[in-house]
Amino acid sequence: MSRWAPNARERLETAALDLFVENGYEETTVAQIADRAGMNRATFFRHFADKREVLFGGEDVLAGLFADAVRAAPPGATLTECLQAALAAAGGAMTPQLRAAAVRRIAVVAANSELQERGLLKHARVTTSVTGALRERGTDELTARLGAEMCTLAFSVAFERWMKADDGAPFAPFADAALTDLQARAAELVLPSAYSGQTPSSA
């Protein structure tokens, strides 16, 4: 029951997911989650603002990984290189354990519109985090916003494909492929005048 329990966040997340799958999200109380994790209710609320948050700790981690990687990219890095760095940093967090938990989490979230809303809020915060990190590098506002949308879209596409892949597949190749695939599509959106007058070939 100590507030200094090691891995308290992870234990609460696992306990919550277990209970949501067993009994349903609505039916599970914060007290039950804390109890299953061997903690008390107050400890839960030191780590998570409400019951919904316990499912979205991963998005907070992702927002931090993306932003740190963008900030750490070399001063002369292009926008694309910044996004590659962000996605590469995320790759390290995409473990087989996370993948197994994600399968269960997706089912819980899909069944509850409140959880879908929280998920969208978290997704938006990840995008905002990347936008902010790009702005700190001196990227202009519109480029930063577009680049951040591209980053989170590439991550989403990579994640969806990775979830369908075999157990144990590393995430990095999926991230690389998703970004490259989206970059190929972006050609259809570019102004021809941005290319020294040459019309893009159809992509």
Add this chain to the structure above:
Amino acid sequence: MSRWAPNARERLETAALDLFVENGYEETTVAQIADRAGMNRATFFRHFADKREVLFGGEDVLAGLFADAVRAAPPGATLTECLQAALAAAGGAMTPQLRAAAVRRIAVVAANSELQERGLLKHARVTTSVTGALRERGTDELTARLGAEMCTLAFSVAFERWMKADDGAPFAPFADAALTDLQARAAELVLPSAYSGQTPSSA
């Protein structure tokens, strides 16, 4: 008190916004909104699923306008032409009345995280709606998702700029400029190989 009151949705939206500004969102009940609009609570719930929804009818309209315009674009229209058509269709709905209500709505939403979440959900649904309309035209999935993100981002940028402009300014030039500005930035995201081997000039 008739369920067939003319403009019932609009009257409920106006009454709700008035009360939210006067007394706060949390403090206002659905019964009070209905009463102010000269209707009853049951009529409110025929038009809106919950209290939050009354603030986001505009996003539902927008999702429909975007999708209809994309579907109605000529068969040979490029992705960019589809997005231009979508934004042009939205322009018709961006009246001075809407702008005046938006100023008040933005203040109400900014003060409440539940409302921000609902706003993000609606924003995501607009994007999904455009994605779906592009898919119906035969656009491949990734191009459709990227194009839809570009469409809603262009709309957001145009909307922010329009809100800062003088009263009575038409929306259409802001939409055109936002899309063009974003297209110029997209050049930084394109794979050089998509351009017959020519490296993009720096944008």
